[in-house]
Amino acid sequence: MSHHVIGSVLVVGGGIAGMQSALDLANSGYYVYLLEKSPSIGGVMSQLDKTFPTNDCAM
Amino acid sequence: MGLAKRKAIYVQYAQAVPLKYTIDKANCIYFIKKGKCGACKKICPTGAVDFDQKEEIVTLNVGSVILSPGFAPFDPTVFDAYQYAKLPNVVTAMEFERVLSASGPTMGHLVRASDQKEPKKIAWFQCVGSRDMNKCDNSYCSSVCCMYAIKEAVIAKEHAGKDLDCAVFFMDMRTHGKEFERFYTTAKDKHGIRFIRCRVHTINPVAGTDDLEIRYITETGELKTEIFDQIVLSVGLQIKPEIAELAKRLGIELTEGRFCKTETFEPVATSREGIFVCGVFQGPKDIPQAVIDASAAASAAGEILSEARNTLIKHKEAVTETNITGERPRIGVFVCRCGINIAGVVDVPKVAEYAKTLPYVEFTTDNLYSCSQDTQENMAQIIKKERLNRVVVAACTPKTHEPLFQETLTNAGLNKYLFEMANIRNQDSWVHKSNPELATEKAIDLVRMAVAKVALMEPLKEAELEVNQTAVVIGGGIAGMSAAKSLAKQGYETHIIEKGKCLGGQALNIFRTPKGEDIAEKLSGLVDEITKDQKIHVHLDSAITSVDGFVGNFKSTISSNGKNDVLEHGIAIIATGASAFKPSEYNYGKDPRIMTSLELDKKFMEKDPSLKKIDSAVFIQCVGSREPDRLYCSRVCCTHSIDNAIELKKINPDMNVYVLYRDIRTYGEREYLYKKARGMGIIFIRYSVDNKPEVKPEGEKIMVGVTDHILGRRLSLEADIVTLATAVIPNRDEKLANFFKVPVNDDGFFIERHAKLGPSEFATDGVFLCGLAHYPKPIDESIAQGMAAASRAVTLLARKKIHTSGTIAETMPAVCSSCGVCVSICPYSAPSFIEETARFFPGKAQINPVLCKGCGLCVASCRSGAIRLKGFDNDQIFAQIYELSKAV
Numbered sequence: 001m002s003h004h005v006i007g008s009v010l011v012v013g014g015g016i017a018g019m020q021s022a023l024d025l026a027n028s029g030y031y032v033y034l035l036e037k038s039p040s041i042g043g044v045m046s047q048l049d050k051t052f053p054t055n056d057c058a059m
Numbered sequence: 060m061g062l063a064k065r066k067a068i069y070v071q072y073a074q075a076v077p078l079k080y081t082i083d084k085a086n087c088i089y090f091i092k093k094g095k096c097g098a099c100k101k102i103c104p105t106g107a108v109d110f111d112q113k114e115e116i117v118t119l120n121v122g123s124v125i126l127s128p129g130f131a132p133f134d135p136t137v138f139d140a141y142q143y144a145k146l147p148n149v150v151t152a153m154e155f156e157r158v159l160s161a162s163g164p165t166m167g168h169l170v171r172a173s174d175q176k177e178p179k180k181i182a183w184f185q186c187v188g189s190r191d192m193n194k195c196d197n198s199y200c201s202s203v204c205c206m207y208a209i210k211e212a213v214i215a216k217e218h219a220g221k222d223l224d225c226a227v228f229f230m231d232m233r234t235h236g237k238e239f240e241r242f243y244t245t246a247k248d249k250h251g252i253r254f255i256r257c258r259v260h261t262i263n264p265v266a267g268t269d270d271l272e273i274r275y276i277t278e279t280g281e282l283k284t285e286i287f288d289q290i291v292l293s294v295g296l297q298i299k300p301e302i303a304e305l306a307k308r309l310g311i312e313l314t315e316g317r318f319c320k321t322e323t324f325e326p327v328a329t330s331r332e333g334i335f336v337c338g339v340f341q342g343p344k345d346i347p348q349a350v351i352d353a354s355a356a357a358s359a360a361g362e363i364l365s366e367a368r369n370t371l372i373k374h375k376e377a378v379t380e381t382n383i384t385g386e387r388p389r390i391g392v393f394v395c396r397c398g399i400n401i402a403g404v405v406d407v408p409k410v411a412e413y414a415k416t417l418p419y420v421e422f423t424t425d426n427l428y429s430c431s432q433d434t435q436e437n438m439a440q441i442i443k444k445e446r447l448n449r450v451v452v453a454a455c456t457p458k459t460h461e462p463l464f465q466e467t468l469t470n471a472g473l474n475k476y477l478f479e480m481a482n483i484r485n486q487d488s489w490v491h492k493s494n495p496e497l498a499t500e501k502a503i504d505l506v507r508m509a510v511a512k513v514a515l516m517e518p519l520k521e522a523e524l525e526v527n528q529t530a531v532v533i534g535g536g537i538a539g540m541s542a543a544k545s546l547a548k549q550g551y552e553t554h555i556i557e558k559g560k561c562l563g564g565q566a567l568n569i570f571r572t573p574k575g576e577d578i579a580e581k582l583s584g585l586v587d588e589i590t591k592d593q594k595i596h597v598h599l600d601s602a603i604t605s606v607d608g609f610v611g612n613f614k615s616t617i618s619s620n621g622k623n624d625v626l627e628h629g630i631a632i633i634a635t636g637a638s639a640f641k642p643s644e645y646n647y648g649k650d651p652r653i654m655t656s657l658e659l660d661k662k663f664m665e666k667d668p669s670l671k672k673i674d675s676a677v678f679i680q681c682v683g684s685r686e687p688d689r690l691y692c693s694r695v696c697c698t699h700s701i702d703n704a705i706e707l708k709k710i711n712p713d714m715n716v717y718v719l720y721r722d723i724r725t726y727g728e729r730e731y732l733y734k735k736a737r738g739m740g741i742i743f744i745r746y747s748v749d750n751k752p753e754v755k756p757e758g759e760k761i762m763v764g765v766t767d768h769i770l771g772r773r774l775s776l777e778a779d780i781v782t783l784a785t786a787v788i789p790n791r792d793e794k795l796a797n798f799f800k801v802p803v804n805d806d807g808f809f810i811e812r813h814a815k816l817g818p819s820e821f822a823t824d825g826v827f828l829c830g831l832a833h834y835p836k837p838i839d840e841s842i843a844q845g846m847a848a849a850s851r852a853v854t855l856l857a858r859k860k861i862h863t864s865g866t867i868a869e870t871m872p873a874v875c876s877s878c879g880v881c882v883s884i885c886p887y888s889a890p891s892f893i894e895e896t897a898r899f900f901p902g903k904a905q906i907n908p909v910l911c912k913g914c915g916l917c918v919a920s921c922r923s924g925a926i927r928l929k930g931f932d933n934d935q936i937f938a939q940i941y942e943l944s945k946a947v
Contacts, residue, residue, distance in 0.1 A: 005364055005367040006120055006122035006364070007364055007369065007372075008121045008122055009121055009123045009125060010119055010121040010123075011125045011127060012124065012126050013126065013129050013340075015349075016346055016349055016350060017129070017338030017350070018125070018127035018353070019353075020354060021356050024854055025357045025361065026372075027858075028549075028853045028854050028857045029368040029857050030360070030368065030372070031371035039070075039075070039079065040072075040075035040079075041076055044129060044130070044132070044153075045346060046071075046074075046075075047156060048156050049159040049160040049161075051210075051815055052210050052238075052815075053238055054813070
């Protein structure tokens with residue numbers, strides 16, 4: 001029995017985790033839908049100041 | 060967050076992606092007063108405002124779903140004794156992050172909310188909304204708050220100077236992540252941040268001031284009153300009710316803490332097939348762990364969809380590159396306003412006007428946002444129409460935007476290296492806000508320099524190389540096996556190189572998971588699957604003895620029972636694991652009743668009858684961890700010992716079980732075990748590192764002496780067994796590190812590409828990392844990282860061909876003196892000597908374009924001036940300097 005596999009993935013939530021999943025999948029050959037409730041992606045991390053240990057701005 | 064006002068039409072922040080304005084329907088006059096106002100629609104030059112947009116229901120057919128809906132910071136309003144809603148100087152940690160941030164409401168100026176005064180004393184309260192069943196239902200630990208509080212305190216001191224008094228009030232300090240313990244120690248010893256072990260009950264306003272008074276008990280039992288200018292509540296992470304609703308609709312099981320339920324051996328699989336989970340919804344976690352899970356979830360989806368890979372993606376049409384050889388430079392200069400970021404300070408039209416007067420400049424213009432999609436398309440049209448063959452963009456930083464503009468050049472048929480950026484934002488308008496005239500002059504100078512350089516640029520070639528589609532995983536423990544399994548399921552031939560006689564690694568020595576799953580059973584299932592998989596080739600009793608080549612084309616020699624085989628592979632995953640520390644303290648090794656945690660696990664696995672005869676058991680935590688020589692937390696031992704203590708208590712409920720600890724670190728939902736253990740009557744006694752317990756076998760019993768932190772007195776415990784929770788120490792492998800040119804830290808763990816954003820890969824292309832070799836971690840996290848390393852590797856393997864950079868070093872062999880400085884100085888081993896038998900230039904240096912990263916170290920150190928860095932050639936740099944000299 002053959003079943004049809006769809007080569008696309010829906011990622012729900014565009015925070016750091018959702019973005020990383022979406023990037024990995026897109027770069028591996030899958031079509032990705034990234035769903036985000038707010039007007040821009042980035043999630044909570046984009047509200048942080050600096051991050052340990054590099055002191056890079058979280059943006 | 061309500062810290063500052065914004066308009067009813069807004070972008071979330073300057074760097075938002077996508078950078079588009081949104082109407083806040085709840086505050087927009089048009090929507091509140093039914094059609095009144097509408098000024099934005101009238102004023103918008105591009106007609107982008109559309110009040111008639113309606114909600115649409117879109118149906119998508121997808122092969123898999125990944126849930127990463129995130130969390131909400133806990134709302135501390137319910138803690139009435141903290142008066143968060145009433146007292147403006149009681150803030151949440153998220154609000155404090157915004158105050159520290161340069162793009163925040165105070166532009167990074169540390170002031171308190173009530174009177175904009177610079178605080179002199181700040182306190183942090185830990186576990187607000189975590190480890191609490193009184194005011195909220197969150198009995199789990201949020202995992203991240205201890206570390207972020209320390210970070211905020213350190214950064215607050217950086218902002219306000221060393222006189223700022225920072226105090227962190229905590230229950231257990233949970234710095235269990237990589238390099239966290241060291242940071243905690245530095246915060247305490249170097250930055251002078253005070254750590255006080257107390258959960259404060261009430262915050263009282265000090266009458267007549269905006270200050271805050273608290274009372275707490277010190278460790279010696281003294282009651283103290285202290286006044287702070289500001290108090291930061293370290294709020295926990297929690298799952299939003301609507302997400303729990305969504306999970307219900309999707310038929311996904313949740314845990315007690317409303318996180319997504321997962322199993323140890325399938326850490327990113329939800330209870331519904333084909334739906335995966337990552338981020339905080341999987342369990343409270345920090346950024347690196349979220350990034351690991353995210354890649355693991357991508358891998359899990361890739362495993363089930365691999366036959367449909369590349370069926371739905373769209374390929375860009377390649378534009379043929381225009382040959383510009385022999386053409387006179389025709390330069391286009393695009394000056395960006397960056398909204399008001401640049402134009403608010405720099406006179407942008409003047410800069411553009413000036414650029415017209417420069418030699419070879421044929422076209423100039425200014426854009427509102429050069430990076431917007433329509434401007435990009437427009438730029439490509441202009442390049443073609445004006446037959447431009449060099450481009451300068453005066454805008455922001457090449458670090459973030461160079462690739463975007465280079466792509467525009469490529470789309471216009473121009474070699475992407477015929478491009479130069481002048482940073483008139485970060486290095487000009489942002490830093491010279493108060494001096495617009497001089498800022499404009501500086502912008503003019505920067506543009507002139509860029510034009511001079513770009514005129515001398517030539518098209519550069521990027522080497523293209525095929526990526527060998529075979530993978531090598533070094534280490535056959537649980538992380539390595541998970542990586543191999545994932546790679547094979549995604550269609551790649553994978554070799555596991557294991558130095559031991561069997562697969563399994565440390566998991567072979569562990570009794571069960573904290574969730575109660577039988578490890579031996581699951582492990583043998585996994586080993587079976589690996590051995591049966593046609594695409595996985597297991598090499599036991601084997602080691603790598605040499606590695607040649609580079610990303611996409613490694614050639615490794617595998618030595619197995621005296622036999623050497625050469626294996627060609629495209630990528631390598633390092634999963635070399637760690638082992639249990641064997642201590643010399645606590646009389647270990649002198650009495651069989653004094654054992655390590657793994658030795659106790661062995662007794663459980665063998666159902667040792669002697670366990671039934673025990674009346675009293677003592678566990679000692681942090682043996683070899685969190686000490687000056689090994690300044691890291693081994694992460695797994697608190698949970699492991701508590702689970703084993705519970706198991707003993709189950710065997711004999713009358714048994715006296717003591718856990719001697721320094722801080723209990725049952726992070727995330729592991730906290731429930733700690734709670735359960737206390738409920739079962741297991742006694743926890745805290746000791747300090749400078750007053751360690753003493754263990755002495757005396758006749759039938761072992762006497763354990765420890766100073767009780769509440770009584771302040773030495774106790775003597777009689778024990779039948781003593782279990783030492785010994786450190787996890789990495790299998791330090793300098794040779795392997797050298798083979799793949801990957802770094803190792805002071806503790807012997809490998810150093811990843813980026814602590815937060817690249818936890819499962821190395822800075823060296825094509826080499827990935829997972830498991831205990833990265834840092835101590837439990838089985839679920841090891842498996843997730845194994846899958847994450849596989850996912851990162853697949854993104855490379857899937858490309859089949861990779862391009863190297865064009866800005867690389869090149870030798871001029873005729874000038875080379877064969878001194879060898881470049882060969883010895885290069886961190887990437889790119890330079891080598893041409894073979895003595897070669898027909899041309901024997902013994903001279905050459906640079907492998909694939910290995911070269913274009914850092915320029917060899918160029919600067921070459922005493923013969925025989926190396927040039929393409930794209931940063933001497934004449935190009937000198938032209939810039941010459942133009943700069945005109946400025947003064």
